[in-house]
Amino acid sequence: MSSTTAPSVPAPVPAPLDPPVPVLAAPMAGGPSTPELAAAVIRAGGGAFLAGGMRSAAQVREQVDGLRALLATPEEAGRFGVNLFVPDAVNTAVAASARGGAARIARAQAVASYRERLAPLAADLGAELPSVLTVTPDPDAERAAFEDMLAAAEEQSWPAVSFTFGLPAPDVFARLAAAGIPAGVTVTSPAEAMAAVASGARFLVVQGPKAGGHRATLDPQARPGITDLRTLVFAVRHALGPAAVPLVAAGGITDGAQVRPLLEAGAVAVAAGTAFLLTPEAGTSAAHRTALRQASAGVAFAHPDDGAASTALTRAYTGRWARGLVTPFMDEHHDAPAAYPEVNGLTGPLRRAAAEDGDLEHVHLWAGTGAHRVEEVGAAQVLASLAPRAEP
Structure with a gap:
């Protein structure tokens, strides 16, 4: 890379990626993303993506209807999208060898072994672990659920769709484009x-290593990269060349001074998730809020030298790499199998029981590396703090 100026971004940029304030509320599955959070950010001048992951198509339809009811103008109603998980059954990035019988047997054995390791903790917490068969996904059911989501997108005319956890086939992008719905990855x-754009992606969310929650590697078996976000955005922009599409930069963004360099590197907007977790509009759980308050106060989940949030990547809770505040459970199960959603299903009862008891050692506390800077203020105030500005 010899140039220091990123190529211009081709028009048009999908409306959810082009708000007056170039900041989007990132989708956070499992509860934090709500219509109220998305609406507050949009009304304050930003954009937002609802989280379709871990929800049924009917639940997502309800979320979309709820968000639209909270928005006052057609312009505001065009500034949201819905993020969908890509199950393995429709993920073109899953290697053929990973779908074979031998691979499936080995994976089931690894999940069964992990279940045995979790059994003593389950007994201590009074939780009942599901069987391996119960948590093993049915490919036909995955395909049907994904089809239901696409139908919901068409019928409700979502302004945009983003995919996470994999790469759908080109006909999925073509289908959404035919319905006037820009889809990204x-x-x-x-x-x-490059693979996403070749399949038909109209925009990309470029996720850096400091992001809280799940890493979005297209191949679920891949170890996520460690290239810093600004360098990664610049590298993606130049790798695409003439095929460039609008880019959104995501991962560890908690301050407006971080935004301008990312826009200069080639992003049209940034997405923030952790920064919104303590807002009253977010659906963040009580246990998660308690942990974030402790991290921001430096009384727990913090490095002793500088007070920064102590976070790490783990597969212990879900079977997919995700960044969260460091817990003893993460340390104990650092070698959890790469098996999502099976591991997620196994640990679900444990996490729920721990959360009910206020036990922060065994719940997943997704957060980016800037978790110690999260403030307990309204979403509009968070958005204002993320508006791009020069370094002080």
Whole structure:
């Protein structure tokens, strides 16, 4: 890369990626993303993506209807999208070898072994672990659920769709384009970006290593990269060349001074998730809020030298790499199998029981590296703090 100026972004940029304030509320599955949070950010001048992951199509329809009811103008109603998980059954980035009988047997054995390791903790917490068969996904059911989501997008005319956890087939992008719905993909490397655009992605969310929650590698078996976000955005922009599409930069953004360099590197907007977790509009759980308050106060989940949030990547809770505040459970199960959603299903009862008891050692506390800077203020105030500005 010899140039220091990123190529211009081709028009048009999908409306959810082009708000007056170039900041989007990132989708946070499992509860934090709500219509109220999205609406507050949009009304304050930003954009937002609802989280379709871990929800049924009927539940997502209800979320979309709820969000639209909270928005006052057609312009505001055009500034949201819906993020969908890509199950393995429709993920073109899953290697053929990973779908074979031997691979499936080995995976089931690894999940069964993990279940045995979790049994003593389950007994201590009074939780009942599901069987391996119960948590093993049915490919036909995955395909049917994904089809239901696409039908909901068409019928409700979502302004945009973003995919995470994989790369759908080109006909999915063509189908949404025919319905007037721009579809994008969350990527973590230039190679993933090129594959997504070749399949028909109209925009990309470029996720850096400091992001809280799940890393969005297209291949669920891949170890996420460590290239810093600004360098990654610049590398993706130049790797795409003439095929460039609008980019959104995501991962560890908690301050407006971080935004301008990302826009200069080639992003049209940034997405923030952790920064919104303590807002009253977010659906963040009580346990998660308690942990974030402790991290921001420096009384727990913090490095002793500088008070920064102590976070790490783990597969212990879900079977997919995700960044969260460091817990003893993460340390104990650092070698959890790469098996999502099976591991997520196994640990679900444990996490729920721990959360009910206020036990922060065994719940997942997704957060980016800037979790110690999260403030307990309204979403509009958070958005204002993220508006791009020069370094002080």
